Amino acid sequence: MSDLVLSKFVLHIADSQLILAQRLAEWCGHAPELEIDIALANIGLDLLGQARNFLTLAGELEGQGRDEDQLAYFRGEREYLNLLLVEQPNGDFAQTIVRQWLMDQYHHVLISGLTQSKHAGLAALANKALKEIKYHVRFSTTWMERLSLSTDEAKQRTQQGLDELWRFTAELFELSDEEQQLVTAGIIADPVRDFAVWEQHVKSELQRFELNLPATAAFRRGAKQGMHTENLGFILAEMQYLQRTYPNMVW
């Protein structure tokens, strides 16, 4: 069982957490209500904390001496392994909530599975993250209900958000051939089973929200290959500007 394969898998999780945190931070001071502003910042900070832990673990497994800062600030977009879903623009509040809800459901299934990992360090991080994720699920589920079951406009915007983002959901639980070894070794959970759990839950919830599954199935992929949509480059340019201008600068 190669540490390098696990390192890349952990990096993939960390990158998704980091980029989603970055997206949520963009809402700061711009959310529809004061309390939502605070809540989105809270969730963003939770994810940033998770990203720091998972990046550090990925660096340790890799064995090249890269710490969380080097991994966050000195990799280009082709080296970033985050899910395409998290780099999608915030759009309006409804689209942000749809993106958050799809990710929260994914995180809940994925991280729950990782709490059973035979890798002690990974299991410990998963246990720590799961508490936060359960709250994220509660927050985004509440807002999915409120938006999709309230006014016509809110419902329409939520449906639009879902239509926009659904094509990024196919790659959530997909593993590369080498990552299948991690399943065999008991390091990560079976992605086929996980995807089935996620899909069944998401679809039944969407029925409850009276939202329609997008008819289109032109699913997009690329996370694990570092193949991104046009959005990630802009996120990284902004995020990494200071470190690349003044390398190793600290506050």
Added chain:
Amino acid sequence: MEDKNNWSLYEVFVRSKQGLSHRHVGSLRAPDDEIALQNARDVYTRRNEGISIWVIKSELITSSQPDEKPEFFDPSLDKVYRHPTFYTIPDGIEHM
């Protein structure tokens, strides 16, 4: 969601880890009770302040009026027997 366009004012009470009772910590706006509870958790309990939260719509609270102060609060001032000041509290008694 009864009123879709007007967020109600809620009062928030938090019971801390060591606390015996809920203390009023502030107010916030929310469209309904569940979101009020979530907002209260996010706004008022991020640093391990609490283990229990109460939220209640401000409009449900009836408060005493300032101009009723004499009849509400003063009657006991001149009755020394109402104030337990005639004995000392032993060490080791908590929560007095």
